[in-house]
Amino acid sequence: xxxxxxxxxxxxxxxxxxxxxxxRQEDVILDIIIIDNHSASSEEVTxxxxxxxxRGARFKCAASNNGYNAGNNIGIRMALESGCDAVLxxxxxxEFPDSQYVATLYxxxxxxxxxxxxxxxxxxxxxxxxxxxTRDGAWTQSFSWLKMxxxxxxxxxxxxxxADFIDNPYEPHNCAKxxxxxxxxxxxYLKKHxxxxxxxxxxCEESILSRQVESxxxxxxxxxxxxxxxxxxxxxxxxxxxxxxxxRDSRLYFIKKYSSWPWYGRVLASLSFRMYAGVMIxxxxxxx
Numbered sequence: 001x002x003x004x005x006x007x008x009x010x011x012x013x014x015x016x017x018x019x020x021x022x023x024r025q026e027d028v029i030l031d032i033i034i035i036d037n038h039s040a041s042s043e044e045v046t047x048x049x050x051x052x053x054x055r056g057a058r059f060k061c062a063a064s065n066n067g068y069n070a071g072n073n074i075g076i077r078m079a080l081e082s083g084c085d086a087v088l089x090x091x092x093x094x095e096f097p098d099s100q101y102v103a104t105l106y107x108x109x110x111x112x113x114x115x116x117x118x119x120x121x122x123x124x125x126x127x128x129x130x131x132x133x134t135r136d137g138a139w140t141q142s143f144s145w146l147k148m149x150x151x152x153x154x155x156x157x158x159x160x161x162x163a164d165f166i167d168n169p170y171e172p173h174n175c176a177k178x179x180x181x182x183x184x185x186x187x188x189y190l191k192k193h194x195x196x197x198x199x200x201x202x203x204c205e206e207s208i209l210s211r212q213v214e215s216x217x218x219x220x221x222x223x224x225x226x227x228x229x230x231x232x233x234x235x236x237x238x239x240x241x242x243x244x245x246x247x248r249d250s251r252l253y254f255i256k257k258y259s260s261w262p263w264y265g266r267v268l269a270s271l272s273f274r275m276y277a278g279v280m281i282x283x284x285x286x287x288x
Contacts (some may be wrong), residue, residue, distance in 0.1 A: 001029045003087040007071045009037040012044045014092035019120035021096040028103040032057040033075040038065040065202035091181045095229040104226045105184045116218035116247025121227035129169035132222040135152040139265030142272040172223045177210040204250035206250040212260040248277035
């Protein structure tokens, strides 16, 4: 049995659509677990709970919103307690047109006892690949935002997307990092080495998981044999300044806890991230 954790936060329509796709998965038994991460509307939460009961999915509401990893960990614990062999983490805006997606990932995962996490191809509505991802580079890359600001227009930056961070998406291979929007985790790995790091609220989860896996000698694997669609529903509603603060704090935590950079690299990278977040917060404040 495969546990599937979908973390809902003010996104009931996306969550229900994701559940529809999951219900059409074949050749696999799924334990679908919906975690509500303390959404704003109690009416929507109640409605989602009732729908989950009708569809045979498990539901739990977090007592408070402690971030992406903390919310997913609630579902991961439930999956492990029920004896699931693996756990698929799926954002609510994921779509699975391939009915063999979950079964194929599980089969590939079971062939690799040293594999902690696996993913198929994740493609955006624009046709661009979103995984696998390259390993976090040298501390000097922390200043790439400054170079982009000085040499490229905003339009150019948006047109490139995250192309600079995507590894080869056309061949199966062990990779450095997988997108956190949809990946399958080995229960054996989770039981032995623990769950996702809850010290970040949002952002940098992929980088942290990558280092967690790497530090204990496990691997991440990517297969293009199956693909899913990530519609990437924007979280950019409301005041953007808290997001930049979360991003800054997550990057600083990653540098302190997981980076292998020299001390001066950690110091300069930290300054760069603080500078970037400060500039963006200031610009957003001026525009507001």
